Amino acid sequence: xxxxxxxxxxxxxxxxxxxxxxxxxxxxxxxxxxxxxxxxxxxxxxxxxxxxxxxxxxxxxxxxxxxxxxxxxxxxxxxxxxxxxxxxxxxxxxxxxxxxxxxxxxxxxxxxxxxxxxxxxxxxxxxxxxxxxxxxxxxxxxxxxxxxxxxxxxxxxx
Amino acid sequence: xxxxxxxxxxxxxxxxxxxxxxxxxxxxxxxxxxxxxxxxxxxxxxxxxxxxxxxxxxxxxxxxxxxxxxxxxxxxxxxxxxxxxxxxxxxxxxxxxxxxxxxxxxxxxxxxxxxxxxxxxxxxxxxxxxxxxxxxxxxxxxxxxxxxxxxxxxxxxxxxxxxxxxxxxxxxxxxxxxxxxxxxxxxxxxxxxxxxxxxxxxxxxxxxxxxxxxxxxxxxxxxxxxxxxxxxxxxxxxxxxxxxxxxxxxxxxxxxxxxxxxxxxxxxxxxxxxxxxxxxxxxxxxxxxxxxxxxxxxxxxxxxxxxxxxxxxxxxxxxxxxxxxxxxxxxxxxxxxxxxxxxxxxxxxxxxxxxxxxxxxxxxxxxxxxxxxxxxxxxxxxxxxxxxxxxxxxxxxxxxxxxxxxxxxxxxxxxxxxxxxxxxxxxxxxxxxxxxxxxxxxxxxxxxxxxxxxxxxxxxxxxxxxxxxxxxxxxxxxxxxxxxxxxxxxxxxxxxxxxxxxxxxxxxxxxxxxxxxxxxxxx
Numbered sequence: 001x002x003x004x005x006x007x008x009x010x011x012x013x014x015x016x017x018x019x020x021x022x023x024x025x026x027x028x029x030x031x032x033x034x035x036x037x038x039x040x041x042x043x044x045x046x047x048x049x050x051x052x053x054x055x056x057x058x059x060x061x062x063x064x065x066x067x068x069x070x071x072x073x074x075x076x077x078x079x080x081x082x083x084x085x086x087x088x089x090x091x092x093x094x095x096x097x098x099x100x101x102x103x104x105x106x107x108x109x110x111x112x113x114x115x116x117x118x119x120x121x122x123x124x125x126x127x128x129x130x131x132x133x134x135x136x137x138x139x140x141x142x143x144x145x146x147x148x149x150x151x152x153x154x155x156x157x158x
Numbered sequence: 159x160x161x162x163x164x165x166x167x168x169x170x171x172x173x174x175x176x177x178x179x180x181x182x183x184x185x186x187x188x189x190x191x192x193x194x195x196x197x198x199x200x201x202x203x204x205x206x207x208x209x210x211x212x213x214x215x216x217x218x219x220x221x222x223x224x225x226x227x228x229x230x231x232x233x234x235x236x237x238x239x240x241x242x243x244x245x246x247x248x249x250x251x252x253x254x255x256x257x258x259x260x261x262x263x264x265x266x267x268x269x270x271x272x273x274x275x276x277x278x279x280x281x282x283x284x285x286x287x288x289x290x291x292x293x294x295x296x297x298x299x300x301x302x303x304x305x306x307x308x309x310x311x312x313x314x315x316x317x318x319x320x321x322x323x324x325x326x327x328x329x330x331x332x333x334x335x336x337x338x339x340x341x342x343x344x345x346x347x348x349x350x351x352x353x354x355x356x357x358x359x360x361x362x363x364x365x366x367x368x369x370x371x372x373x374x375x376x377x378x379x380x381x382x383x384x385x386x387x388x389x390x391x392x393x394x395x396x397x398x399x400x401x402x403x404x405x406x407x408x409x410x411x412x413x414x415x416x417x418x419x420x421x422x423x424x425x426x427x428x429x430x431x432x433x434x435x436x437x438x439x440x441x442x443x444x445x446x447x448x449x450x451x452x453x454x455x456x457x458x459x460x461x462x463x464x465x466x467x468x469x470x471x472x473x474x475x476x477x478x479x480x481x482x483x484x485x486x487x488x489x490x491x492x493x494x495x496x497x498x499x500x501x502x503x504x505x506x507x508x509x510x511x512x513x514x515x516x517x518x519x520x521x522x523x524x525x526x527x528x529x530x531x532x533x534x535x536x537x538x539x540x541x542x543x544x545x546x547x548x549x550x551x552x553x554x555x556x557x558x559x560x561x562x563x564x565x566x567x568x569x570x571x572x573x574x575x576x577x578x579x580x581x582x583x584x585x586x587x588x589x590x591x592x593x594x595x596x597x598x599x600x601x602x603x604x605x606x607x608x609x610x611x612x613x614x615x616x617x618x619x620x621x622x623x624x625x626x627x628x629x630x631x632x633x634x635x636x637x638x639x640x641x642x643x644x645x646x647x648x649x650x651x652x653x654x655x656x657x658x659x660x661x662x663x664x665x666x667x668x669x670x671x672x673x674x675x676x677x678x679x680x681x
Contacts (some may be wrong), residue, residue, distance in 0.1 A: 080549045093594055096594050108487060122482055137345075
């Protein structure tokens, strides 16, 4: 039951936390990837970290209940956006810390994606392929790149 | 050979002259030096063995597979620091930036005066440093591959009259893939996993990975081995096979957190009460500047240049770039502001600063419910808070000199600083609680060396005061903050320590031979 609530909360929060809807160059978020990363952290991470994340996500739902009469996932998109925007704008270390924790699986899952990183100029697939051809040995020097084989520059599209 | 769980079909029993726990800068060096001297050495490593083929440049892969606790290791206190620590063959050397700086003469003098470590002499240490530097190809980075981020900041710092330069690193033919902290994808970085460990293995050393050591075995007051367990049974949640190594000498090299944790769990070597105490770290503060021009991060050398103008005050600025994921995770923004900032990532430049504490220290204690874990407490105190803030000011000053439109700082009060904010920022009273999402590196001191058994855990040789045959050789024995990245010093100390371990084995062999002679005499 608790797991379902916090997973639904992360799912609902994903587009709001990432705020990519007005940035067409950035790939579309995948709420399921956020949930998957959350599950992974709860399963493999430090238990206390999982407890704090769970408590913070439940607290967010209590806040939503107190303000909107519904849990966050049960609010419509607009009500979710309005509630979260209100919180995002608050200053202070508590709010800062709170959103740092509850947003980690969302931000983590999105910005770890190859397509997102490539859009921002970090093409991990191309760089890995190139690195395969440039293996360094302790006993010999690396040959210079052939003309036309220059290292991959930022491959960003922005 | 390097063994992992897949090679193991049942419980393992081994006999060696030396059992080394941990394969980072300390353990790997000991293993190589002693194996090449003909000693039978077994290394037990908690992490897995990853190679260049596995290093895929992804921060999330590295954090999950090669960092302790998935990179979630944090201190309790104000502010809370994330401390990345390697859990893989090569330890933290596999996932660090490769910076290799010698400690200063004045720090060694403080070792002498404050800890009585007169036996560690300048000239002797210089020889070890030189040997390690040669072995690890330590050199300043090629200016052509440093990357715009590093050279730009250095240029800005110099325009303000600050001293600085290019960092020496243990990298050979580095082409600046920008991902040192996630495992070097070309083997350019000469971390222990591609240097000391392979050479140790070549000389006959066996490395067992995925092993959690539960117990140091004692007999008659002397250490006689170590017992542990491989992680994971058959994927069904059952415990893995056990491993027991009988050894004449055990070298604990599990790092500044796990070495004291293991001793505390068994109540060993703590007659001084100093195990787990005196923790020093380098609290770090990053700055991310939004520039007009494209910077091209993370391509280049992540930690390529430094500014040491304020080194006498314990402040060292060293470049530190991270890929988009690392920036996004640490930003205070959410929603549209996050997307806006991140879509400008190609125009962001980064630099970090690290502080040598004057008055803050921390402790490592056993986790109250889990003897395999620990709790780190650490509070930034007194003048350290002011200097920590000053570090952010310097970096912001440099960025604005270079024309930055805004500078992100990890503070609650000025997360996004405009040039016009700098004066207000400087006037504000520094508070430790103003910092959030900061990291720290280079934990040291939790099993410190010294000449006084009542104030230290190990002697200058690395051997513990309390248990004959038990040596400690990792960052935990370094008695105070070095003011620079510590890996080179740990490599050098380990090389020195290997000589004392060898001597101990010689002495032991002499005693055993004497004992056998006496026995035969009796017959």
